[in-house]
Amino acid sequence: MLQYNAVFLSANTAFVALMAAENGIGGDPYKTWALSQINYILGDNNKHMSYEIGFGSKYPVRPHHRGSSCPDKPAPCDHSNLSNPGPSPQLLKGALVGGPDSSDNYQDKREDYTKNEVACDYNAGFQSALAGLVHFAQKGRLPTSPAAKC
Numbered sequence: 001m002l003q004y005n006a007v008f009l010s011a012n013t014a015f016v017a018l019m020a021a022e023n024g025i026g027g028d029p030y031k032t033w034a035l036s037q038i039n040y041i042l043g044d045n046n047k048h049m050s051y052e053i054g055f056g057s058k059y060p061v062r063p064h065h066r067g068s069s070c071p072d073k074p075a076p077c078d079h080s081n082l083s084n085p086g087p088s089p090q091l092l093k094g095a096l097v098g099g100p101d102s103s104d105n106y107q108d109k110r111e112d113y114t115k116n117e118v119a120c121d122y123n124a125g126f127q128s129a130l131a132g133l134v135h136f137a138q139k140g141r142l143p144t145s146p147a148a149k150c
């Protein structure tokens with residue numbers, strides 16, 4: 001179902017598809033495809049989980065993120081917090097993790113930065129894609145979301 005393996009690619013290409021649609025390229029099929037990518041990110045996937053922290057009932061709790069990994073001050077924080085097996089002390093609400101590999105495998109493991117980093121280069125695409133969907137919805141030009149696949 002997923003054309004591109006990692007969440008960062010689906011978020012960014014969803015945004016590109018919506019920009020294209022806004023500029024007269026691709027039309028509703030591009031918007032529907034973008035919706036399917038965002039649906040995948042937010043839970044329509046084989047793990048039935050959201051890759052956005054804090055969204056829905058199942059999401060990552062061990063992002064590869066320094067601030068999120070530190071206990072409340074004045075408790076010390078250092079590199080050892082990276083290997084804390086428990087959930088990160090600070091919930092990084094709204095952040096999108098890197099997501100699954102090309103075989104749709106994902107582990108909520110802080111040390112695995114490929115799957116759990118919350119980098120700007122795909123969080124920006126994700127935010128922009130969501131803004132694009134809101135834009136089309138407000139203009140009454142957002143097609144119905146495709147049915148869930150998982």
Ligand SMILES: *[C@@H]1O[C@H](CO)[C@@H](O)[C@H](O)[C@H]1NC(C)=O
Pocket residue numbers: 071076077078080081084089
């Ligand atoms: C974080 O690291 C500090 C300093 O080593 C340690 O005292 C603390 O127990 C760690 N906390 C977690 C949640 O890993």
